[in-house]
Amino acid sequence: MSSEKNISEIPAQYDASKVEDKWYSYWMENNYFHSEPDNRESFTVVIPPPNVTGVLHMGHMLNNTIQDVLVRRARMQGYNACWVPGTDHASIATEAKVVRKLRSKGITKKDLTRDEFLEHAWEWTHEHGGIILEQLKKLGASCDWDRTAFTMDEDYSESVIDVFIDLHEKGKIYRGERMINWDPAAQTTLSDEEVIHKEVDSKLYHVRYKIVGEDEYVTIATTRPETILGDTAVCVNPDDERYTHLHGKKVMVPLVNREIPVIQDDYVDMEFGTGCLKITPAHDVNDYEIGQKHGLETIDVLNADGSMSEAAQLYIGEDRFEVRKKIANDLEEAGHLVEVENYKNKVGFSERTDVPIEPRLSLQWWVDMDQLSKPALDNVMDDTVEFHPAKFKNSYRHWMENIRDWNISRQLWWGHRIPVFYYGEGHDDYVVAKSMEEALPKAQEKSGNKDLKASDLKQDEDVLDTWFSSWLWPISVFDPDYIRTGKANKELQYYYPTKDLVTAPEIMFLWVARMIVSGYEYMDDKPFDNVYYTGIVRDKKGRKMSKSLGNSPDPLELIKKYGADGIRMGMLFATPAGNDLPFDEKLCEQGRNFCNKIWNAFRFLTMNMEDGEKYEPTLEINNEDISDRWMAARIQQTIQEVNKDFDNYKLNDALKKVYSLIWDDFCDWYIELAKPEVYGEKIPVDKLNTALGFFEQLMKLLHPFMPFISEEIYQHIQERSAEEALLISEWPKADDTKLNENDLKLFGTLQQMVSSLRNIRSEVNVSPKEELDVLISTKEQSTAEALLENQLVLKKLESIQSLTISTQIDKPKVYSSSIVDGNELFVPLEGLVDFGKERERIQKEIDRLEGFLSGIEKKLANKGFINNAPENVVELEKKKKADTEDSLAKLREQLKDFEE
Numbered sequence: 001m002s003s004e005k006n007i008s009e010i011p012a013q014y015d016a017s018k019v020e021d022k023w024y025s026y027w028m029e030n031n032y033f034h035s036e037p038d039n040r041e042s043f044t045v046v047i048p049p050p051n052v053t054g055v056l057h058m059g060h061m062l063n064n065t066i067q068d069v070l071v072r073r074a075r076m077q078g079y080n081a082c083w084v085p086g087t088d089h090a091s092i093a094t095e096a097k098v099v100r101k102l103r104s105k106g107i108t109k110k111d112l113t114r115d116e117f118l119e120h121a122w123e124w125t126h127e128h129g130g131i132i133l134e135q136l137k138k139l140g141a142s143c144d145w146d147r148t149a150f151t152m153d154e155d156y157s158e159s160v161i162d163v164f165i166d167l168h169e170k171g172k173i174y175r176g177e178r179m180i181n182w183d184p185a186a187q188t189t190l191s192d193e194e195v196i197h198k199e200v201d202s203k204l205y206h207v208r209y210k211i212v213g214e215d216e217y218v219t220i221a222t223t224r225p226e227t228i229l230g231d232t233a234v235c236v237n238p239d240d241e242r243y244t245h246l247h248g249k250k251v252m253v254p255l256v257n258r259e260i261p262v263i264q265d266d267y268v269d270m271e272f273g274t275g276c277l278k279i280t281p282a283h284d285v286n287d288y289e290i291g292q293k294h295g296l297e298t299i300d301v302l303n304a305d306g307s308m309s310e311a312a313q314l315y316i317g318e319d320r321f322e323v324r325k326k327i328a329n330d331l332e333e334a335g336h337l338v339e340v341e342n343y344k345n346k347v348g349f350s351e352r353t354d355v356p357i358e359p360r361l362s363l364q365w366w367v368d369m370d371q372l373s374k375p376a377l378d379n380v381m382d383d384t385v386e387f388h389p390a391k392f393k394n395s396y397r398h399w400m401e402n403i404r405d406w407n408i409s410r411q412l413w414w415g416h417r418i419p420v421f422y423y424g425e426g427h428d429d430y431v432v433a434k435s436m437e438e439a440l441p442k443a444q445e446k447s448g449n450k451d452l453k454a455s456d457l458k459q460d461e462d463v464l465d466t467w468f469s470s471w472l473w474p475i476s477v478f479d480p481d482y483i484r485t486g487k488a489n490k491e492l493q494y495y496y497p498t499k500d501l502v503t504a505p506e507i508m509f510l511w512v513a514r515m516i517v518s519g520y521e522y523m524d525d526k527p528f529d530n531v532y533y534t535g536i537v538r539d540k541k542g543r544k545m546s547k548s549l550g551n552s553p554d555p556l557e558l559i560k561k562y563g564a565d566g567i568r569m570g571m572l573f574a575t576p577a578g579n580d581l582p583f584d585e586k587l588c589e590q591g592r593n594f595c596n597k598i599w600n601a602f603r604f605l606t607m608n609m610e611d612g613e614k615y616e617p618t619l620e621i622n623n624e625d626i627s628d629r630w631m632a633a634r635i636q637q638t639i640q641e642v643n644k645d646f647d648n649y650k651l652n653d654a655l656k657k658v659y660s661l662i663w664d665d666f667c668d669w670y671i672e673l674a675k676p677e678v679y680g681e682k683i684p685v686d687k688l689n690t691a692l693g694f695f696e697q698l699m700k701l702l703h704p705f706m707p708f709i710s711e712e713i714y715q716h717i718q719e720r721s722a723e724e725a726l727l728i729s730e731w732p733k734a735d736d737t738k739l740n741e742n743d744l745k746l747f748g749t750l751q752q753m754v755s756s757l758r759n760i761r762s763e764v765n766v767s768p769k770e771e772l773d774v775l776i777s778t779k780e781q782s783t784a785e786a787l788l789e790n791q792l793v794l795k796k797l798e799s800i801q802s803l804t805i806s807t808q809i810d811k812p813k814v815y816s817s818s819i820v821d822g823n824e825l826f827v828p829l830e831g832l833v834d835f836g837k838e839r840e841r842i843q844k845e846i847d848r849l850e851g852f853l854s855g856i857e858k859k860l861a862n863k864g865f866i867n868n869a870p871e872n873v874v875e876l877e878k879k880k881k882a883d884t885e886d887s888l889a890k891l892r893e894q895l896k897d898f899e900e
Helices: 003-009 016-029 058-076 091-104 114-128 131-139 154-169 225-230 241-246 285-294 320-333 374-381 392-401 436-447 466-470 490-495 505-523 555-562 564-573 585-607 626-647 651-674 685-702 707-717 741-764 781-789 792-797 835-861 863-868 871-897
Strands: 042-046 080-084 173-183 188-190 195-210 217-222 233-236 250-253 258-264 276-279 337-350 358-367 386-388 420-422 430-432 498-503 528-533 772-777 800-806 815-820 823-828
Touching (some): 016 707, 042 058, 058 131, 058 498, 058 564, 058 651, 091 114, 091 188, 131 555, 154 173, 173 337, 188 358, 195 225, 217 225, 233 241, 276 285, 374 505, 420 436, 555 585, 626 685, 741 772, 741 781, 781 800, 792 800
Parallel strands (some): 042 498, 233 258, 498 528
Antiparallel strands (some): 233 276, 772 823
16 A cells, blocks of 8 residues: 555544444445355354334443444354344334324224224334334444344244144143233233332221121231222131131121121231231232132222223222222221321333233133243253353243243234134134134034134134244244244254344343243254343443433434444443443543544554555564564454453453553554654654554454444555455454563563653652663563663653663662562662752651551550451551551651752
8 A cells, every 4th residue: 555545545533424324335335244155154143123113222232232243253253144133013012102193193993993003003113113223224233134024024924823823733822711910001911021020109008897797897908909899708827816716707898898708728928917818819810829729709890991890889980090099088988997008019010011010810822831941941051052141040040940831912903913713602612723714614624514604703803922923033034934844944054043142131031031942842952052141221320221211312312422433332341241231421432532542543653654655564573673572462462362252252351452452552552662763754664564464453353343443444554355344354363373471571571660660750750851860670680681682662662861771780879769570670869859859748748647647546546446346447457557657667768868
């Protein structure tokens, strides 16, 4: 490359917005992100599909940055890297958005047929579905966009239905009436994993139930007085002597005056509340089980929308929370309310709508998880699928060992409609089929009625749980026909199992565990080798960043302000695997500053180019130059350490090492030593070529983390064809022959000596330009020889008048000194400092320390302090005393040197 070309093309300031748009377009135009099966080893990552309704938030930023880092490095390592993007149809969230939009137009869901509603849902999806994926491009995500998938794509949807049919035929999907979690806002059932339990401020209502035939009462305590109307028993512990007189008796339900029995069950905690428990089988999971055990009636007093039903007899049609207030007043007026106390308890909230859920008895579709889950447990426990960090295996094991059947039906219209067709009112009067055409002959055969017509059949109104489609993601994005055919196509054979899954711990059970289950059920193999769990992005107060709290910055605005590279670095810098990220915008500022530091370092090198000279970057070094040997060794050391960090998924550690290598070692040390001794001269061509060769290596190491600036500089260093872009260049190779430990140690010693000289200047207030006489006393002759051979490092980085290095050094009369790696470094101070001022400075410091020591001695002489303070606090004071005495001794000795 010619210097003239590069200097003219490199702007004085780095402009992230122009650079990032330019290179992303270039990468896309050259199809670098696209993958097809070939003879290389695959490195496959499937994106955790964001909701089709979503927009980029800080959690997405972190998750997708980590994925991109892994994919970009793998691509450079020679793997056939394939990162599959896509979106999830998100039944509950999307339907809620569509309902809200329709409501703003004065239309309710009830006003529409199913098909009409779905038209609106698809319109919403087409309008909003691609937004988040386009935003990911701004971040630099190197996804194979040609492979973008959607869980409601026609062929993907068919694979979901195929799984339902297959599992039903195997007897692993069944229909049953059980207690479920009900979301009154979305009016659908939820799985246990979609319920968020929050501690809330509640009230505990103590209510009297009259004993039938007596003037006595029994008192129960409840946080939900509105469900009293559905009580069908009062329960006491059979061992509770306080209530033995109630055995076999009945009590009256307050307000509705219904007689209910008093039953005994050891489920009741005698210590909680009054020791009496109201049993409402329709509205509590545990009450339901007790009700089944004791043959109790079930009275559902709530409608689907959370209002009171006709079965409640009172408050019909009124909201459950309004009724809670009213019934408390009515109970008090009727003489049934004994007291109300403040109480903290945990309440389940819908993950999607954030309203309190209601336990509800309902006929739903379930997956029998007992046998399905066993391989998924075993293969995580033996690390066939590795979790990073491994601590998450414990919670995974606990959940899998206590796994419940999976409720997969949702009372929604948007989603994969359950492929079940009913032909009668009986529990088993249905057939499972893909279409009405397939269902009719099946129904005729099963019912024995050949006269059945299509109009006699009715398809199930419910759709499948969103996770029932996304659990197939690693399979169906490559071969949606596989579930039906049982024969893997070329792509599934090549890309499955995938390599790394990057996700959040909160969907470990919703998604990760279920993908592992489906992988072993259908592929007889794991879906991925590794799961990297990210932390939660939190604000300075430790709160999870969210739009509802208003504490989350707009990621696109951050990118506009700091550049994508700056954001990527800022986020990765602060997030060890599995640990939460305490986000601070200053981290992004640090990322932007790093970009500027790199840019300025590169510009400095190009400004040293001679017009008309050809420069060829090289990794050939001058073996006589310690800075070349050291820099080559430091790069090699970093390559090896970064590789280990990647192997252990310590990406933040890897980035910090690359950051230190570039900022500290290359910019602050190597470039300083590369500068000509005579101001105004240019760096010699061979030295500049080596510096540029090192810069290429640095940009390769940096590229996975900060792809834009690294590509920009790499392309500036020399002319590149499309086949030579940094993105597809070779990852630096580990080479022990280039890792000279002696050079690292020697240069490290020289660095410490430079730092010591700078500290001495600071201590005695000597200008950096003032030339020093420096004496270095070494223990070994070999050390003296090595330092003498490389004394240019000291002389170049420090203003030195004379330098003496020997094993035989006569100490100067007055000096300042320090010890570096066992070598003593002296700087004579005579003629350098004003002795009078130095005496004054030292005496002032002695006076200060004597006062400090006196305070410590008084504290240690205080028996009350010694006897009552924690042992570690006393030891700390003793250490302070010893350290202060040591410092005083040295200062007093130093003061003698300044005596006239």
